Amino acid sequence: MTEKIIRHVLAEFAYQAPKIERGYANQTLYVNVATGEIKAKPVSEEMKFKFTGGKGFDLWLLWNAVNDNTKWNSPENEIVISSGPCGGTTQYPGSGKSLVTTISPTTEVITDSNAGGHFGPLLKFSGWDAIEVQGIAERDVVVIVDAIAGKVTVEELPDAPTDTHLLGAWLYDVLAEKPHEKYYIAMVSAGTGADHSLLGCLNFSLYDRKRQDVRYKQAARGGPGTVLRHKRIKALVVRAKPFRGDANHPADPERIARVGADMQHEVATWDPVQNRMRNRGTPYLVGIMSDYDLLPVNNFKFGSHPKAHDINGAYWETRLTQGLPDGCWYGCTIACAHAVDGFELQTGPYKGQRVIVDGPEYETIGAVGSTCGIFDADAILELNFYCDTYGIDTISYGNTIGFLMECYEAGILDLEKTGGLELTFGNAAASLEILHQVAQGEGLGRLAGLGIRKAKAYLIEHFEADPQFVQDIGMENKGMEYSMYMGKESLAQQGGYALTNKGPQHDEAWLIFMDQVNNQLPTFEDKAEALHYFPMWRTWFGLCGFCKLPWNDVVDPKNSKSAEPAKIPHHVQNYVDIFAAVTGREIDINDIIAMSERVYNLQRVFNIRLGKGLREHDYPPYRGVGPVTEEEYESRQERYDKQLREWLGLDPDAMTLQEKMAAHRKYRTERYEHLMDAVYERRGWTRNGVPTVEKLKALGIGFPEVLAVVEKHLQVEG
Amino acid sequence: MKVLAYVAQKCTGARTCEVTCAQTWFKVQDVSKSSIRISANDGIFAAEFCIQCGKCIEVCPTEALYYNKQGIVLLKKDLCVGCMSCVGFCPYGVMYFAPEEALAFKCVACGQCVKACPSEALKIVELDEASTSVWDFRF
Numbered sequence: 048m049t050e051k052i053i054r055h056v057l058a059e060f061a062y063q064a065p066k067i068e069r070g071y072a073n074q075t076l077y078v079n080v081a082t083g084e085i086k087a088k089p090v091s092e093e094m095k096f097k098f099t100g101g102k103g104f105d106l107w108l109l110w111n112a113v114n115d116n117t118k119w120n121s122p123e124n125e126i127v128i129s130s131g132p133c134g135g136t137t138q139y140p141g142s143g144k145s146l147v148t149t150i151s152p153t154t155e156v157i158t159d160s161n162a163g164g165h166f167g168p169l170l171k172f173s174g175w176d177a178i179e180v181q182g183i184a185e186r187d188v189v190v191i192v193d194a195i196a197g198k199v200t201v202e203e204l205p206d207a208p209t210d211t212h213l214l215g216a217w218l219y220d221v222l223a224e225k226p227h228e229k230y231y232i233a234m235v236s237a238g239t240g241a242d243h244s245l246l247g248c249l250n251f252s253l254y255d256r257k258r259q260d261v262r263y264k265q266a267a268r269g270g271p272g273t274v275l276r277h278k279r280i281k282a283l284v285v286r287a288k289p290f291r292g293d294a295n296h297p298a299d300p301e302r303i304a305r306v307g308a309d310m311q312h313e314v315a316t317w318d319p320v321q322n323r324m325r326n327r328g329t330p331y332l333v334g335i336m337s338d339y340d341l342l343p344v345n346n347f348k349f350g351s352h353p354k355a356h357d358i359n360g361a362y363w364e365t366r367l368t369q370g371l372p373d374g375c376w377y378g379c380t381i382a383c384a385h386a387v388d389g390f391e392l393q394t395g396p397y398k399g400q401r402v403i404v405d406g407p408e409y410e411t412i413g414a415v416g417s418t419c420g421i422f423d424a425d426a427i428l429e430l431n432f433y434c435d436t437y438g439i440d441t442i443s444y445g446n447t448i449g450f451l452m453e454c455y456e457a458g459i460l461d462l463e464k465t466g467g468l469e470l471t472f473g474n475a476a477a478s479l480e481i482l483h484q485v486a487q488g489e490g491l492g493r494l495a496g497l498g499i500r501k502a503k504a505y506l507i508e509h510f511e512a513d514p515q516f517v518q519d520i521g522m523e524n525k526g527m528e529y530s531m532y533m534g535k536e537s538l539a540q541q542g543g544y545a546l547t548n549k550g551p552q553h554d555e556a557w558l559i560f561m562d563q564v565n566n567q568l569p570t571f572e573d574k575a576e577a578l579h580y581f582p583m584w585r586t587w588f589g590l591c592g593f594c595k596l597p598w599n600d601v602v603d604p605k606n607s608k609s610a611e612p613a614k615i616p617h618h619v620q621n622y623v624d625i626f627a628a629v630t631g632r633e634i635d636i637n638d639i640i641a642m643s644e645r646v647y648n649l650q651r652v653f654n655i656r657l658g659k660g661l662r663e664h665d666y667p668p669y670r671g672v673g674p675v676t677e678e679e680y681e682s683r684q685e686r687y688d689k690q691l692r693e694w695l696g697l698d699p700d701a702m703t704l705q706e707k708m709a710a711h712r713k714y715r716t717e718r719y720e721h722l723m724d725a726v727y728e729r730r731g732w733t734r735n736g737v738p739t740v741e742k743l744k745a746l747g748i749g750f751p752e753v754l755a756v757v758e759k760h761l762q763v764e765g
Numbered sequence: 766m767k768v769l770a771y772v773a774q775k776c777t778g779a780r781t782c783e784v785t786c787a788q789t790w791f792k793v794q795d796v797s798k799s800s801i802r803i804s805a806n807d808g809i810f811a812a813e814f815c816i817q818c819g820k821c822i823e824v825c826p827t828e829a830l831y832y833n834k835q836g837i838v839l840l841k842k843d844l845c846v847g848c849m850s851c852v853g854f855c856p857y858g859v860m861y862f863a864p865e866e867a868l869a870f871k872c873v874a875c876g877q878c879v880k881a882c883p884s885e886a887l888k889i890v891e892l893d894e895a896s897t898s899v900w901d902f903r904f
Contacts, residue, residue: 137867138867230827256826291845291846291847291867293866300864300865300867303864304862308852315854370823372826372850374826378849
């Protein structure tokens with residue numbers, strides 16, 4: 048950079064990065080952007096044992112930072128980011144994830160979201176197991192963790208852009224004194240969309256050495272980008288020193304290498320003939336989901352569409368740049384972090400720019416695409432890019448637009464209320480226009496930027512929407528928009544979505560094939576066991592710094608002969624080995640479940656502490672359970688009629704359509720109640736969904752302040 | 766472009782090459798640190814070592830692997846982050862890994878094993894003279 052860059056340092060904290068020991072830096076970083084206080088907090092052996100790292104560290108730090116009345120926009124709310132002890136391992140695919148936790152603006156309870164990119168591992172290699180950022184700055188600031196200079200600063204950079212693709216390019220140039228220093232810089236940012244909506248995502252950067260450009264992965268669920276921008280933070284940045292593959296200083300590097308070599312070879316052997324993640328990334332799912340009636344179409348009314356194959360995995364293999372090592376962290380040869388290079392934007396403030404579109408991921412294709420009735424790949428790419436650079440969650444945005452499209456077609460919205468936008472399913476131009484309005488804080492963008500739950504309230508209050516109808520069709524639970532799978536024919540997945548801590552994101556459980564396709568969970572108890580085991584198993588990835596995809600998106604076929612193929616035992620053993628080899632702590636699968644249960648139950652109690660987290664908050668909208676409209680019933684009449692005969696012993700030929708729909712609704716909602724009872728019991732919770740004192744004590748998290756939260760509720764329940 | 770070549774008929778299984786390689790590059794006798802591996806099956810010997818095909822360069826995310834002017838694939842140690850992508854994706858299974866320093870290693874056709882081989886089973890030749898029959902393609 049030739050021009051003089053203005054940097055006002057508002058606060059500075061000098062430090063020396065400690066040696067990483069067995070995956071831990073053994074300290075966390077606290078930054079208050081309002082007061083300028085910056086300090087190190089020690090990590091105790093008890094903290095490591097009980098909360099492991101990642102989301103566990105996030106939650107514990109956040110728990111101690113807020114009070115019972117803290118809201119998402121309270122100064123004491125924090126953004127907390129941690130990778131975990133195995134984060135930064137380079138020898139095993141998918142070992143560079145970061146977990147971000149905060150109080151969500153849309154759910155108003157704890158949200159956690161994970162992302163790839165280099166921030167978490169480089170933060171740790173720079174001496175910090177986690178960063179917690181508190182306070183609200185007076186003016187826009189950037190927090191810079193500079194391991195090379197040995198200091199942490201809060202700075203004003205008045206020339207820094209806000210939208211991520213501009214900010215990243217600018218900041219990397221400012222901070223890298225030599226070109227190769229960009230390899231070791233990572234940042235977390237949002238964008239102007241996060242300034243004006245509740246759907247803000249965080250972009251986690253990585254420097255792509257082959258493309259010689261900055262790439263981004265998103266931690267998007269629950270609006271963490273909105274919290275970041277509300278704190279007036281443009282970016283959190285780490286500038287690390289060059290590192291080697293033993294930067295975690297693991298206890299047993301040979302064991303890691305042995306397991307890593309096996310897994311790398313497994314990926315190389317089987318991915319080409321299985322999901323082709325290395326060529327297609329997660330979009331390989333689009334065609335499969337449509338074939339199984341699981342791809343959300345037109346606000347989850349339908350599960351498939353003939354045009355879905357225009358945007359399926361085979362298509363994306365022709366569109367995504369091929370032949371590059373697209374891992375979001377080093378050594379991830381699953382390499383799902385693909386991109387479309389040189390995409391020329393057709394709309395908005397950056398029209399005409401040629402950009403890298405990071406993705407699209409399957410979820411994005413479903414959300415801004417099929418559930419809005421949009422099957423135009425270029426429109427999906429444009430929506431994807433702008434959501435990312437504006438700092439908006441593609442899932443929540445697309446899902447909200449799908450909801451508003453149905454409201455438009457149902458007459459709740461009209462041309463006058465949309466400002467002239469004909470918001471019918473399939474209108475990509477309208478979705479793009481609203482997206483730009485979100486970034487500007489204008490027009491219908493203000494409504495869309497609220498997310499579905501708050502948009503529902505607005506439509507009821509101002510546009511006389513039928514409360515029952517919008518409740519039924521708005522695909523949110525707890526205030527979070529659903530991710531992109533149709534769960535109507537899988538009771539277990541209905542629970543997998545709504546019996547969650549943060550809301551309906553499939554990172555807790557994806558049970559549709561086990562339940563609906565393979566019928567491996569026939570009883571309520573079977574489903575409850577799955578809704579115990581899999582959420583705990585998947586939670587563990589987020590404690591350690593792992594990605595879930597290498598667990599089950601490429602699998603040696605020998606797995607089919609194992610005792611429990613759905614659990615993929617030989618991969619579970621890989622994770623046991625890696626964890627033990629990094630930390631020196633020998634574990635087995637029971638320890639893994641216990642590690643997750645501590646964190647999972649703490650998160651449940653945290654939600655209760657914030658005034659929610661009970662049974663009443665665990666109900667799905669009926670659109671996620673059964674047919675809301677006659678159109679939906681008739682689209683699958685043969686299936687629904689057959690179910691009435693087989694499940695309920697009714698004769699659909701003797702019933703009106705309304706009677707048939709009512710019978711389905713009664714049956715489906717009652718069986719969900721049974722599922723809740725079974726799951727709560729399996730998890731050691733009361734019928735109201737409250738963890739018991741005995742459970743919390745058994746898990747080792749019976750701290751007085753934790754017990755005090757549940758005891759109030761337990762007394763009420765008797 | 767000159768590469769290492771192996772004549773199975775001449776090999777007596779002395780494994781001098783393995784020891785020489787480990788000693789040359791790691792200063793140890795441990796043959797797990799050798800970039801050439803000899804195997805025996807019913808008295809017939811085979812050798813595994815890099816043929817400089819360059820597939821590893823494609824999968825390396827850090828640009829640590831590259832061709833030098835002589836066509837040999839080399840590793841820039843200061844760029845390698847020990848990710849083992851090259852190890853897992855080497856079509857011939859001849860990219861190796863040293864866990865204690867978290868670095869990949871491979872045959873760079875240095876020729877030390879040629880000098881040490883008591884039966885003249887190894888030689889440095891032009892690429893088109895090298896037989897590939899000894900290499901087992903993994904994928």
